[in-house]
Amino acid sequence: MSQLPLAVKRLSVTVKRLPAALRRLPEAWRRPQAVAGAVVALAWLLVAAAAPLLAPYDPLAQELPRLAEPGPGHWFGTDQLGRDILSRVLYGARVSIPLTLLLVALSVLIGGFLGGVAGYFGRWADEVIMRFADLVFAFPTIILAMVVAAALGASLTNAVLAVLVVAWASYARVGRGLVLAVREREFVLSGRLLGFSVWRSLRVDVLPNVVGPVLVLATLDMGTALLLLSGLSFLGLGAKPPSAEWGAMVASGMEVFDSWWVATFPGLAILTVVLAFNFLGDTLRDALDPRTARAVKERAL
Amino acid sequence: MTLTITGLRVAIRDTQILSGIELALHKGQVHGLAGESGSGKTMTGFAVLGLLPHGARASGRIELAGRDLLGLPDKELNRVRGNDIAMVFQDPSTSLHPMLTVGRQLTEHMRPHLGLGKAEARERALELLTKVRIPNPAEAYRRYPHQFSGGMRQRIAVAVALACDPQVLIADEPTTALDVTVQAGILRLLRGLCDELGLAVLLITHDLGVMSAIADEVSVLRDGLVVESGARKSVLRTPTHPYTRSLLEDLP
Amino acid sequence: MTSTQNRVRRRNGPLPTFHVRGPILGFLARRPLLRFLARRILVAILLAWGITLVTFVLTNLVPGDPVAANLGQRAVGDPVAVAQWRAEHGLDKSLPQQYLLFLEGLLHGDLGTSQQSHRPVSEDLAEFVPATLELAGAAILVSLVLGVAFGLIAALRRDRLADHVLRMLSLIGVSVPTFWLALLAFYVFFYRLQLTPGSGRVDPAIGAPPPVTGLHTVDAALAGRWDIFTSALGHLIVPALVLSLYTIGLLTRFTRSAVLEVLGQDYVRAGRAKGLSGRVILFRYVLRSALVPIITVAGLAFGSLLSGTVLVEAIFAWQGVGQYAYKSATALDLPAIMGVGLVVSGVYLAINLLVDVLYGVIDPRVRLR
Numbered sequence: 049m050s051q052l053p054l055a056v057k058r059l060s061v062t063v064k065r066l067p068a069a070l071r072r073l074p075e076a077w078r079r080p081q082a083v084a085g086a087v088v089a090l091a092w093l094l095v096a097a098a099a100p101l102l103a104p105y106d107p108l109a110q111e112l113p114r115l116a117e118p119g120p121g122h123w124f125g126t127d128q129l130g131r132d133i134l135s136r137v138l139y140g141a142r143v144s145i146p147l148t149l150l151l152v153a154l155s156v157l158i159g160g161f162l163g164g165v166a167g168y169f170g171r172w173a174d175e176v177i178m179r180f181a182d183l184v185f186a187f188p189t190i191i192l193a194m195v196v197a198a199a200l201g202a203s204l205t206n207a208v209l210a211v212l213v214v215a216w217a218s219y220a221r222v223g224r225g226l227v228l229a230v231r232e233r234e235f236v237l238s239g240r241l242l243g244f245s246v247w248r249s250l251r252v253d254v255l256p257n258v259v260g261p262v263l264v265l266a267t268l269d270m271g272t273a274l275l276l277l278s279g280l281s282f283l284g285l286g287a288k289p290p291s292a293e294w295g296a297m298v299a300s301g302m303e304v305f306d307s308w309w310v311a312t313f314p315g316l317a318i319l320t321v322v323l324a325f326n327f328l329g330d331t332l333r334d335a336l337d338p339r340t341a342r343a344v345k346e347r348a349l
Numbered sequence: 350m351t352l353t354i355t356g357l358r359v360a361i362r363d364t365q366i367l368s369g370i371e372l373a374l375h376k377g378q379v380h381g382l383a384g385e386s387g388s389g390k391t392m393t394g395f396a397v398l399g400l401l402p403h404g405a406r407a408s409g410r411i412e413l414a415g416r417d418l419l420g421l422p423d424k425e426l427n428r429v430r431g432n433d434i435a436m437v438f439q440d441p442s443t444s445l446h447p448m449l450t451v452g453r454q455l456t457e458h459m460r461p462h463l464g465l466g467k468a469e470a471r472e473r474a475l476e477l478l479t480k481v482r483i484p485n486p487a488e489a490y491r492r493y494p495h496q497f498s499g500g501m502r503q504r505i506a507v508a509v510a511l512a513c514d515p516q517v518l519i520a521d522e523p524t525t526a527l528d529v530t531v532q533a534g535i536l537r538l539l540r541g542l543c544d545e546l547g548l549a550v551l552l553i554t555h556d557l558g559v560m561s562a563i564a565d566e567v568s569v570l571r572d573g574l575v576v577e578s579g580a581r582k583s584v585l586r587t588p589t590h591p592y593t594r595s596l597l598e599d600l601p
Numbered sequence: 602m603t604s605t606q607n608r609v610r611r612r613n614g615p616l617p618t619f620h621v622r623g624p625i626l627g628f629l630a631r632r633p634l635l636r637f638l639a640r641r642i643l644v645a646i647l648l649a650w651g652i653t654l655v656t657f658v659l660t661n662l663v664p665g666d667p668v669a670a671n672l673g674q675r676a677v678g679d680p681v682a683v684a685q686w687r688a689e690h691g692l693d694k695s696l697p698q699q700y701l702l703f704l705e706g707l708l709h710g711d712l713g714t715s716q717q718s719h720r721p722v723s724e725d726l727a728e729f730v731p732a733t734l735e736l737a738g739a740a741i742l743v744s745l746v747l748g749v750a751f752g753l754i755a756a757l758r759r760d761r762l763a764d765h766v767l768r769m770l771s772l773i774g775v776s777v778p779t780f781w782l783a784l785l786a787f788y789v790f791f792y793r794l795q796l797t798p799g800s801g802r803v804d805p806a807i808g809a810p811p812p813v814t815g816l817h818t819v820d821a822a823l824a825g826r827w828d829i830f831t832s833a834l835g836h837l838i839v840p841a842l843v844l845s846l847y848t849i850g851l852l853t854r855f856t857r858s859a860v861l862e863v864l865g866q867d868y869v870r871a872g873r874a875k876g877l878s879g880r881v882i883l884f885r886y887v888l889r890s891a892l893v894p895i896i897t898v899a900g901l902a903f904g905s906l907l908s909g910t911v912l913v914e915a916i917f918a919w920q921g922v923g924q925y926a927y928k929s930a931t932a933l934d935l936p937a938i939m940g941v942g943l944v945v946s947g948v949y950l951a952i953n954l955l956v957d958v959l960y961g962v963i964d965p966r967v968r969l970r
Contacts, residue, residue, distance in 0.1 A: 432876055443866065
């Protein structure tokens with residue numbers, strides 16, 4: 049089950065070509081896809097930061113007419129409790145985006161650390177960690193996350209923990225492959241021969257070479273993480289009802305599905321964020337060497 | 350004169366790859382095309398078969414039996430490829446389809462080109478395998494390329510190229526990817542087939558040692574231009590162009 | 602070395618050499634494909650066992666209390682009722698004992714009794730698994746056909762309009778939240794256009810076909826009941842399409858890059874140099890080789906489809922494993938969760954095994970050495 053020899057072969061190429069990738073980056077950034085992705089992602093970050101200034105109403109106040117159609121005054125309509133959907137979507141960015149960022153950051157740190165340890169130390173550490181990763185891979189993500197979320201109790205924090213349980217594994221694989229590839233390269237070996245400590249060689253020689261590909265994977269993973277997180281909320285295993293979380297808002301739209309606007313706009317919000325990060329990740333990946341690109345893509349599944 | 354190339358120019362986007370190649374191949378003779386990597390040797394071979402990479406433009410004239418191959422529509426060119434002109438590639442481990450049996454690869458172009466039936470094609474394939482000295486042809490017919498050694502694979506590739514009795518054979522570095530010990534065998538095979546079948550062979554190689562072993566005529570290519578051409582002895586013994594001289598001096 | 606070769610090497614792996622060959626090992630040694638399969642099945646069984654262990658530990662380590670989840674908060678105050686309920690479900694024993702009991706039952710095909718439905722878990726699963734397989738199977742079929750076709754077109758029309766459009770669409774396909782799309786489709790096709798039936802697997806007025814495979818469409822066709830078949834297909838079509846959108850996008854992207862890689866291979870140029878027709882080059886040379894990476898991804902995609910069913914089933918009231926898993930997870934119904942975990946990972950492993958067998962069929966380098 050281990051994907052190792054593949055990753056090693058490909059990623060050893062990566063490391064050599066990173067400078068070339070950095071040179072190609074500016075060109076990649078000029079592509080319309082990249083520009084669109086960057087603009088939309090930045091716009092959502094701004095919305096998340098400035099939601100209280102932008103939102104016309106209090107996202108929790110149940111003061112408007114119920115289930116009003118979109119129109120002047122409330123552009124996205126109102127939900128069954130008389131809350132303004134535009135305001136809720138804007139505030140939803142404050143819930144979903146930081147949590148997704150946090151989630152991906154934690155997956156990178158935890159998965160990357162475990163994978164790095166597995167790759168660098170090998171032997172039993174490698175076996176134990178990677179067999180766990182195999183188990184996670186063999187299990188459909190959402191069912192595993194569902195069990196964890198249900199067991200911990202429905203809350204946003206627990207949903208993040210649940211997604212984390214399944215998300216770390218792909219970084220562990222990539223991290224391990226990259227470290228293995230770099231470990232055998234001459235400058236690392238020579239550093240070790242010069243008597244540098246394990247940690248110094250990891251920090252100074254290995255880490256800088258590993259950051260690029262992991263960053264690409266993380267960007268692509270933003271979308272996956274948001275989809276999973278909002279999916280759990282949709283199932284009622286994440287955000288609690290009054291909270292303006294997008295997945296939960298779509299779920300509440302299911303109760304009144306003939307009022308299409310209740311579910312449509314929060315769903316569009318999820319779609320645009322995911323799309324923006326996928327655009328960005330795609331561009332970053334293309335800027336990398338094509339062979340690495342494929343290795344990263346396969347891991348991203 | 351079997352195949353004549355005159356004023357062949359090839360450009361990919363803004364880069365001029367070939368800038369006026371002149372070459373003539375004769376029946377029963379091996380014409381060696383020498384030059385460093387990047388000089389345009391392989392592109393010359395590809396241009397003859399119309400296999401230039403995407404976006405390449407070719408001009409000039411490549412004449413076979415009174416027809417200009419550069420002007421042929423793709424359908425008619427397909428009747429020339431493999432039938433009148435065949436090619437042997439550098440690395441037999443990548444130039445044979447890994448998922449098709451040797452027999453399939455030997456016969457699949459015989460049927461459209463020669464109009465042979467299944468049994469006839471098989472018979473001919475077995476003859477070809479014998480001719481390129483593959484032991485136990487009937488067994489080899491059923492096997493896959495990965496089950497053979499590198500030298501054997503190149504022999505199979507030669508057999509595939511000869512399947513439809515071509516007049517011209519383009520061999521692009523046919524020994525470069527092989528062990529030194531089997532290189533001589535492949536070269537001897539090519540030379541023998543050339544004499545026996547009256548083939549006109551274009552042997553593309555960077556290796557002047559290979560060249561001196563079997564070529565009748567030699568052309569030296571540099572930056573997309575033939576700088577020197579003539580009989581092997583005169584080119585290799587008394588080179589006139591300084592580039593040829595420097596190539597020869599680099600020989601061990 | 603190409604990725605395909607790498608993958609083949611890896612799959613084929615260094616097999617253990619046996620110094621003393623018993624009759625079975627000797628038999629296997631003479632048949633590389635069988636030996637290869639035997640090894641894969643052994644790994645699959647070990648992995649399935651690992652999954653039961655992880656599920657068990659996970660559901661027991663966490664703070665949730667199944668007693669409260671099943672008996673309600675009021676009953677928790679009644680120690681007699683709690684003790685009785687715990688004894689009934691074997692929860693009064695120590696954890697290792699509970700796990701051993703579970704394994705022992707498993708060997709007899711007994712997955713325990715669901716605390717929710719009060720039926721044997723195996724019975725529940727027999728009812729719900731075929732429903733999900735029908736949905737996911739239809740979705741993977743649609744994805745394979747459309748995804749491979751789109752990817753092939755994109756690769757052959759590289760950097761032209763069709764390529765740009767298909768790449769953009771595939772990127773959107775992998776970015777759409779499935780549950781939202783399901784809801785929109787439900788609203789548009791059922792509520793607005795009234796083109797398709799709303800929820801469930803078949804019109805209740807017609808009823809389910811006599812069960813053979815458990816797949817309503819297949820069973821109806823087997824029984825010759827075309828009225829049921831039409832109804833079942835009508836119910837299946839929208840959820841399956843919704844579910845397949847993500848995998849279509851995935852397969853389009855992968856097929857494109859796989860085909861582009863094969864197009865650059867020497868043997869494709871050699872095939873063209875032989876004067877083979879465009880059709881032969883496309884199918885025998887390009888697509889056949891690209892199929893190896895494509896089926897790898899299709900296998901992985903099936904896993905993500907199984908995840909997607911949880912969300913889609915909730916919206917279309919599709920009585921499948923997704924719904925069952927959701928109910929069991931929220932109720933902390935341990936035997937049911939373990940059962941779902943086993944079955945789902947079993948299906949996943951079976952798909953992986955199928956992918957391995959297909960490798961052998963497609964690529965002689967796996968089969969013969």
